[in-house]
Amino acid sequence: MNAVLFLFFQRMRVPLIVLISAYAIATAGFSLIPGIDDSGDPWRMSLFEAFYVVSYTGSTIGFGEVPYPFTPAQRLWTIVSIYLTVIAWLFAISSIIAMLQDPSCRQAIERARLQRSVRGITEPFYIVCGHGDAGRLLAHALSARRQRVVVIDQDRDSIDRLLVEDLGATVPAFCMDASLPDNLSEAGLRSRWCAGVLAVTGSDQTNLKIAITTKLLNHKAPVYARADQRATAENMRSFATDHVLEPVAEFSRRLRLALAAPDTFRLYHWLSSGPRAVLPGNAMPPRGRWILCSFNPLGRALYRTLTDLGVAVTVIDDGTHADLPEGSVSGRGTEAKTLAEADIHSASAVLALTRDDADNLSILITAREMNPELFLAARENAGANHALYEAAELDFIGRPSLVVAGSILSQISSPQFQTFLTLMQAEDNEFSARLIERLHHGHDERPPQIKTVRISPKRSPAVARALEAGEAVLLEDLCRDPRHRQTLLPVVPLLLSRADTELLCPGPDTVLESGDRIMFAGPAHAEAQVDKTLFQDRALHYVRTGEDDSASGWRRQRGANAA
Numbered sequence: 001m002n003a004v005l006f007l008f009f010q011r012m013r014v015p016l017i018v019l020i021s022a023y024a025i026a027t028a029g030f031s032l033i034p035g036i037d038d039s040g041d042p043w044r045m046s047l048f049e050a051f052y053v054v055s056y057t058g059s060t061i062g063f064g065e066v067p068y069p070f071t072p073a074q075r076l077w078t079i080v081s082i083y084l085t086v087i088a089w090l091f092a093i094s095s096i097i098a099m100l101q102d103p104s105c106r107q108a109i110e111r112a113r114l115q116r117s118v119r120g121i122t123e124p125f126y127i128v129c130g131h132g133d134a135g136r137l138l139a140h141a142l143s144a145r146r147q148r149v150v151v152i153d154q155d156r157d158s159i160d161r162l163l164v165e166d167l168g169a170t171v172p173a174f175c176m177d178a179s180l181p182d183n184l185s186e187a188g189l190r191s192r193w194c195a196g197v198l199a200v201t202g203s204d205q206t207n208l209k210i211a212i213t214t215k216l217l218n219h220k221a222p223v224y225a226r227a228d229q230r231a232t233a234e235n236m237r238s239f240a241t242d243h244v245l246e247p248v249a250e251f252s253r254r255l256r257l258a259l260a261a262p263d264t265f266r267l268y269h270w271l272s273s274g275p276r277a278v279l280p281g282n283a284m285p286p287r288g289r290w291i292l293c294s295f296n297p298l299g300r301a302l303y304r305t306l307t308d309l310g311v312a313v314t315v316i317d318d319g320t321h322a323d324l325p326e327g328s329v330s331g332r333g334t335e336a337k338t339l340a341e342a343d344i345h346s347a348s349a350v351l352a353l354t355r356d357d358a359d360n361l362s363i364l365i366t367a368r369e370m371n372p373e374l375f376l377a378a379r380e381n382a383g384a385n386h387a388l389y390e391a392a393e394l395d396f397i398g399r400p401s402l403v404v405a406g407s408i409l410s411q412i413s414s415p416q417f418q419t420f421l422t423l424m425q426a427e428d429n430e431f432s433a434r435l436i437e438r439l440h441h442g443h444d445e446r447p448p449q450i451k452t453v454r455i456s457p458k459r460s461p462a463v464a465r466a467l468e469a470g471e472a473v474l475l476e477d478l479c480r481d482p483r484h485r486q487t488l489l490p491v492v493p494l495l496l497s498r499a500d501t502e503l504l505c506p507g508p509d510t511v512l513e514s515g516d517r518i519m520f521a522g523p524a525h526a527e528a529q530v531d532k533t534l535f536q537d538r539a540l541h542y543v544r545t546g547e548d549d550s551a552s553g554w555r556r557q558r559g560a561n562a563a
Helices: 002-011 013-032 047-058 072-101 103-119 133-144 156-163 181-186 204-217 230-238 247-260 262-271 297-308 336-341 357-370 383-391 400-413 417-426 429-440 461-468 524-535 537-545 550-562
Strands: 125-129 148-153 173-175 194-199 223-226 243-245 290-293 313-317 349-352 375-379 396-398 449-454 484-488 492-498 501-504 517-522
Touching: 002 013, 002 072, 002 103, 013 047, 013 072, 047 072, 072 103, 103 173, 103 181, 125 133, 125 204, 133 148, 133 383, 133 400, 148 156, 156 173, 181 204, 194 204, 204 223, 204 230, 223 400, 230 243, 230 247, 243 400, 247 262, 247 297, 247 400, 262 417, 262 429, 290 297, 290 357, 297 313, 336 357, 349 357, 357 375, 357 383, 383 396, 400 417, 400 449, 417 429, 417 492, 417 501, 429 492, 449 524, 461 524, 461 537, 517 524, 524 537
Parallel strands: 125 148, 125 194, 148 173, 194 223, 223 243, 290 313, 290 349, 349 375, 375 396
Antiparallel strands: 449 517, 492 501, 492 517
């Protein structure tokens, strides 16, 4: 607000001086020009009476000649005062209008309003830096979870689009550079309610600055940052950035899983690609020769992954990238001649990785016409083109924005998620197939929600009281419906952490202990029923024993309160 006041007085200095001078001259004239009272005696207005007359004269209200009829000299001065003050007002008002139309003034007013709205947030919120495809997905997903969000982006058009989107809650959106510490502070970085900072801009250097600023100004706020370059990622990890996502490394990991353990890939991709992900089909990449279009950093990483797995690869590149492997074909891949030179008819798969969506689609459509049996995959660069990729009916679409947003959301949902992924990948393919069957339920293609439950007096008071009373609580008890205990909720315990032990997919007869952390996967409505069991003594007693003994729960609650 100080910036707005400073700007106002700076721009309005001359108009205010003109307006004050006009009123001062008019007031002085009325106080100096003599008048005649009702007795015919001369009299002069006091400064207060003169200012009173000028006030209604200058505002064109016109109450009349008070307290006595004016003399011709006073009436002449009244005419002068009217033109003097009205012109001064017109000049001041036109200056105000010009100031309000100035972009810098509107920006200052908007930022002051946004700062007030951020200061008014009294619940945990996340700062999303960058409102591109990944930032938009994160803002929508977090808002859908009833978590507050503050957005920063330099692109005015992106911010304007956000303002007209229905996110279910007011989202303060700043149009400014997130790499500047003062701007992050304005967006609420220093607030005790800041739950985390998500650095997902399109610039590695900007994301790096955001991560450094957050760690220095609010080390308690976790940082989730995107890094397209390996050097940037290592730099972020060197100062303990909480979660660094490398899209290139992530795509390489998923390609390796798809070729080595198809069901593990399906489970991995489904759970870690955000709420809009769908369970991949059973058509997995073939092991025959691949044609890889573009040897950019992503293409280079996927080439190494494929060759490490013993897959033959032919690279097509337009010559803009160095160190092409032997046998590479020069060209863009959008022409049939180039694909024929790469022997498209004997290939098993084509992977289009250019940074132009039109080129990627052109490559794959041309390749399909030349060899209809090909496995077709592409990198989607812009979310706005997703409908085109879907219409092309490709076998697999790599969406960096979905990978980035999904990975960050999973980490926010449960700090155990990365541990689960690591342990899950160490299991065989059949383990993943069975887990998909348990989670999928045969009808829902959207991924389940991930939630971590901690056995403690604060996070699960009913269970904590039961354990303190010496009662045994099984993991299966938390999975029962508190309305009908014979019905098991569609939730799956994925991981149980106890001290230094990590138990993958613990059994239903696992006895819970204080301090346990259990990561569940399931729909939102089922998680609400689990919360009832965790917090309500009566619900916990019922799922454990089948007895609806409300008195037992009341006595235990009373004993806990007395203690």
